[in-house]
Amino acid sequence: MKILLRTNRFYLTLLNKTYSTALKSVTTVQVNGKEYRADDYTNITPKITSYINRNLHLKKDNPLSLVRQRIVNYFYASFTHGGNPVFSVYDNLSPIVSTRQNFDDLLIPEDHPSRAKSDCYYINASVLLRAHMTAHQSELLRSGLDNFLMIGDVYRRDEIDSTHFPVFHQVDAVRLQRKEHLFVNHPDLNIFEPNYDPTNPHTFTNSISDPSKQSCHTLEATKLMEGQLKNHLIGMVKVLFGENIKYRWVDAYFPFTHPSWELEIYYENNWMEVLGCGIMRNEILANAGPTNSIAYAFGLGLERLAMALYKIPDIRLMWSTDDGFLSQFQDRDVNASIEYKPVSIYPHCTNDLSFWLPPTLTIDTFMSNDFYDLVRDIGGDVIEQVKLKDKFIHPKSKKHSLCYSIVYRHLERTLTQAEVNKVHEDIAAATVKAFNVAIR
Structure with missing residues (x-):
């Protein structure tokens, strides 16, 4: 899939996110078959759009799909009503969202670093590739849903190494509780403080200055939801990693929940974060429709869990179409204990x-x-890692210099040094053109 930039007379193929003066006449950008207005925020690249619609989380023999199914099975089994699952699953939502969905609906401040062009892939100033599945939270709440899982690919500009990739997959969830369900055995208790009127939520200024709860909620409601949330997530982690897995809760901050926590497990002699969660900010619920409920939410990354569960050493393997990789997960029971065994270890070139x-x-x-985006666009998936190796300021000329170390490795064959040198030369040439630098 290509991104095509349209001028009045011709099309230009975008090679990287840095625009030269020759592209100032660009007015539109086409992504996933739809045309959008381009502007100074546009930084999406052809390499990134080539991942759209790959849907690894739905590919039967992909390890991400196995983990996804295990999580869905857990929620289906744990929450039923009349024999039917309480949670609904949305795993094919479009990754193209508005800044309102990705930020504003989630109370993310305008000066928050997660909005930066250096962090997100923008189609233009008001449309981007979602940076988290939480971007769909409010639209699903507006549709009347109260218990749901959102699963899909998310896009973030990031460093390049064995555990980071510009596209990864998330599971996000929301569970709402009304008073009659939350306090089924204590009808005298309430979700909201007496000074909060659920019928006029916008007349109340909600505060998160109290670390234990939001000002609109009673402590009883918050603590009961916290207990449910943590018990449900501990149960999920035990299903994935075993009953004896060690875990701990760490206080955290997220703009869209309060109070908030991260769950860590003790894995291979280190504490590893597996998810973030919290009590949803009441403003989000009130803006989306529900005014008589309290809710919890959580989000986790499928790649991190799959790499830990199956001992997969490189995140790029998730995108492999090699039979030597996929066959190890083919036709396997979702609960099977699988340890990835490298078919072959190919040498790297630096x-x-x-x-x-x-x-x-x-x-x-x-x-x-x-x-990093430029290197990805030119080098593709043979780029294993890029590290900033050195910074230097010349003592006399005061010119500034940077040195990056680029590690090349193909996952399915040995690269020749000649192949690597050609790609490296192309990256150098593109860097000169894009950033007006001088190669040392």
């Missing part, structure tokens, strides 16, 4: 790229994520 920055940039203002 080349350094050093360059002088133009006078308009410094070692502190140059965005590494811009460079």
Whole structure:
């Protein structure tokens, strides 16, 4: 899939997110078969859009799909009403969302770093590829749902190494409780404090200054929801990692929940974060429709769980179509204990790229994520890792220099040094053109 930038006379293929002066006449960008207005925020690349609609979480023999199904099975079994699952599952939602969905509906401040162009893939200033599945939370609440799982691919600009990839997969969930369900044995208790009127929620200014609860909620409601949330998530982790898994809760901050926590498990002699969760901010519920409920929410990454469960060493393997990888997960019971065994270990090649920055940039203002995207676009999936190796300011000329170490490795065959050198030369040439640097 290509992104095509349309001018009045011709099409230009976008090679990287940094626009040269030649592209200033660009007015539209086409993503996933739809045309959008382009502007100064547009930084989406052809390499990134090539991952849209791959839906690894729905591919039967992919390890991400096995973990997804285990989580869905847990919630189906744990929450039933009249023999039917209480939770509904949405696993094919479009990854193209508005900034309102991704940020505003979730109370993310305008100056929050997660909104930065260096963090997100923007189609334009008001449309982007979702950075989290939580972006669909409010639309599903507005449709009248109260217990649901959202599963899909999310997109974030990030560093390049064996555990980071610009596309990964998340499971997010929401569970609402009304008074009659939450306090079924204590009808005298209430979700809301006496000074909060659920019929006029926008007349109340909700505060999160109390670390134990939101000002609109009673402590009893918050603690009961906290207990349910933690018990449900501990149960899920035990289903995945075994009854004897060690775990701990860590206080956290998220703009859309309060109070908030992260759940960590003790895995291979280290504490590993597996999810974030909390009591949903009441403003989100009130803006989306429900005014008489309290809710919890959580989100987790499928890649992190799959890599831990199946001992998969490199996140790029999730995208492999090689039979040697996929056959290890083919036709397996979702609860089977599987340990990935490398079919072959191919050697890596490492080349350094050093360059002088133009006078308009410094070692502190140059965005590494811009460079990472360029490297991905040119090198594709043979790029295993990119590290900032050195920063240097010339003592006399005061010119600023950066050196990046690029590790090349193919997952399915041995790369020749000649192949690597050609890709490296192409990356150097594209870097000069994109950032006006001088190769050292």
